[in-house]
Amino acid sequence: MTNNIIDRIHCFNEGGNPKLLELKYKAMRSDVFTFYRGTCHLFYEDFPKDLLLNAAPPVWICGDLHLENFGSYKGDNRLVYFDINDFDEACLAPCTWDVVRFITSIIVGSHTLRVNESEALHLSNCFLDAYSNVLAKGIARSVEKETASGLVKDLLRSLKSRLRQDFLDKYTKKKKGKRHLFIDNKRIIEATEAEQQKIRKLISNWHKSTQKDASFYQILDIQQRIAGTGSLGLERYAVLVEGFGSPDGNYLLDLKLTKTCSLQPYLALPQPDWSSESARVVAIQQRVQGTPPALLGVIVDGNKSYVLRELQPEEDRVSLQAWDGKLERLNKLMQTMGEVTAWDQLRSGGRQGSAIADDLIKFAHLSDWRNQILKYATSYSKQVELDYQEFCQKS
Structure with missing residues (x-):
C-alpha cells in the first residue's frame, strides 16, 4: 500500500461524483478534525493487527465513532432519543475499535472543542469511566429528555419548539x-x-x-x-x-x-451474509439503537442498494462549542456518549456472533485495555496531524 496520503484518499473515493468530492476535499482541508471525520478508511488501514485491543469481545459497532456521530432523532414510537446516528461503516468487530476511534477524535478535535492537551486527556477518561462502568453493570438503557443531562438535555428540550x-x-x-x-x-x-x-x-x-x-x-x-x-x-x-x-x-x-464497509478488508471476524450493504446498515442500526427511527428502509437496485430514512425536525447534534468555558458541561457530554456506546453494545449482544453481557461485564473489569486505548489514540492523533498537513500541502 502506498504511503502517499493523496493517493490513498483518492483511491478510496474513486467513482464518486467529482463535483461533490471536490466539496469533500475542500471541507477536509478546513481543519484536522474534519479531515479525520472524512478519512475513516485511513484509521483502519493503519490500525495494527498485533494490538491486544483486537482480542476484545466482538460487538456490533458503528465503525466510525467520533464526536459528531451522536445526535437526537424521533423513534418509530414517536419519542425523541439521543444515540449514535451513523451506521454506514457498521459491522461485527472488537468492542475497543469504536472506543479507540472515539478517543482519538477527542484528541484530534481538541482545537474544535477549544480544550488543551490535559483537558482532552481528562475528557477521554470521562468517556472511558462511563463506558466501563456501564459495561460492568451489564444493563442497557436509553437517553430520553427525562433522563438526559447537561448539553444533551438542553438539546432535547429545545426540540419541543421545532x-x-x-x-x-x-x-x-x-x-x-x-x-x-x-x-x-x-x-x-x-x-x-x-x-x-x-x-x-x-x-x-x-x-x-x-x-x-x-x-x-x-x-x-x-x-x-x-x-x-x-x-x-x-x-x-x-x-x-x-x-x-x-x-x-x-x-x-x-x-x-451504501458502499461496502471500509472496515471489511481488516475484519478477522466472520460477518453475516447480508442481502445488501444497505441491509447491513439498517439491520445493525435496528439492533444497536434502543428504538430505531421512523421510516427506515432498504431499497435495492440491482447490485446497488440505498438506505431510505426520514429527515426530521427533531434530528440534530449537540453543539460542541456550547459548553461556554465550563469544562463540567463537556464532562457530562463525554459521560453520556460513553454510556450510550456501552448501552448500544450491550443491547445488541448475543446476535450472530456478538458477545453476551457476561463477556462484556468480564471485559470491563480488566485493567489493561484503557491504557492501551489512551496510548494508541495519543500516538495516532499525531499521525492524523501529519497526514492532514500532507493532504493540505499536496491537494
Missing part, C-alpha cells in the same frame, strides 16, 4: 399551495431528469412490494442532497413526499447509496 412547517421551509418553497425543494447549491443541488425518474421508479416499486402507504409516499420532488463528510461524493437524494397532506404535512426523505 415545527414541521418551519423545518420544511428550510428546504422547500411553496407555490400555489404545493412545496418543491429549494435548490441552493449548498444543501440541495439539481438532479437530472434521468436521476429523478430512476428514484421515482425505485420508491414506487419499494412501497408496492413492502405494502407501504402509496399516498404517503407520493413523490412531489426529487433533487440531489449534499450532507455529511465521509459519505460526501456518494449518490444521495432529498425526496419530498405528500406525507399527511400538502403543504405542511409533507415529509422529507433521505435516500443514500
Whole structure:
C-alpha cells in the first residue's frame, strides 16, 4: 500500500461524483478534525493487527465513532432519543475499535472543542469511566429528555419548539399551495431528469412490494442532497413526499447509496451474509439503537442498494462549542456518549456472533485495555496531524 496520503484518499473515493468530492476535499482541508471525520478508511488501514485491543469481545459497532456521530432523532414510537446516528461503516468487530476511534477524535478535535492537551486527556477518561462502568453493570438503557443531562438535555428540550412547517421551509418553497425543494447549491443541488425518474421508479416499486402507504409516499420532488463528510461524493437524494397532506404535512426523505464497509478488508471476524450493504446498515442500526427511527428502509437496485430514512425536525447534534468555558458541561457530554456506546453494545449482544453481557461485564473489569486505548489514540492523533498537513500541502 502506498504511503502517499493523496493517493490513498483518492483511491478510496474513486467513482464518486467529482463535483461533490471536490466539496469533500475542500471541507477536509478546513481543519484536522474534519479531515479525520472524512478519512475513516485511513484509521483502519493503519490500525495494527498485533494490538491486544483486537482480542476484545466482538460487538456490533458503528465503525466510525467520533464526536459528531451522536445526535437526537424521533423513534418509530414517536419519542425523541439521543444515540449514535451513523451506521454506514457498521459491522461485527472488537468492542475497543469504536472506543479507540472515539478517543482519538477527542484528541484530534481538541482545537474544535477549544480544550488543551490535559483537558482532552481528562475528557477521554470521562468517556472511558462511563463506558466501563456501564459495561460492568451489564444493563442497557436509553437517553430520553427525562433522563438526559447537561448539553444533551438542553438539546432535547429545545426540540419541543421545532415545527414541521418551519423545518420544511428550510428546504422547500411553496407555490400555489404545493412545496418543491429549494435548490441552493449548498444543501440541495439539481438532479437530472434521468436521476429523478430512476428514484421515482425505485420508491414506487419499494412501497408496492413492502405494502407501504402509496399516498404517503407520493413523490412531489426529487433533487440531489449534499450532507455529511465521509459519505460526501456518494449518490444521495432529498425526496419530498405528500406525507399527511400538502403543504405542511409533507415529509422529507433521505435516500443514500451504501458502499461496502471500509472496515471489511481488516475484519478477522466472520460477518453475516447480508442481502445488501444497505441491509447491513439498517439491520445493525435496528439492533444497536434502543428504538430505531421512523421510516427506515432498504431499497435495492440491482447490485446497488440505498438506505431510505426520514429527515426530521427533531434530528440534530449537540453543539460542541456550547459548553461556554465550563469544562463540567463537556464532562457530562463525554459521560453520556460513553454510556450510550456501552448501552448500544450491550443491547445488541448475543446476535450472530456478538458477545453476551457476561463477556462484556468480564471485559470491563480488566485493567489493561484503557491504557492501551489512551496510548494508541495519543500516538495516532499525531499521525492524523501529519497526514492532514500532507493532504493540505499536496491537494
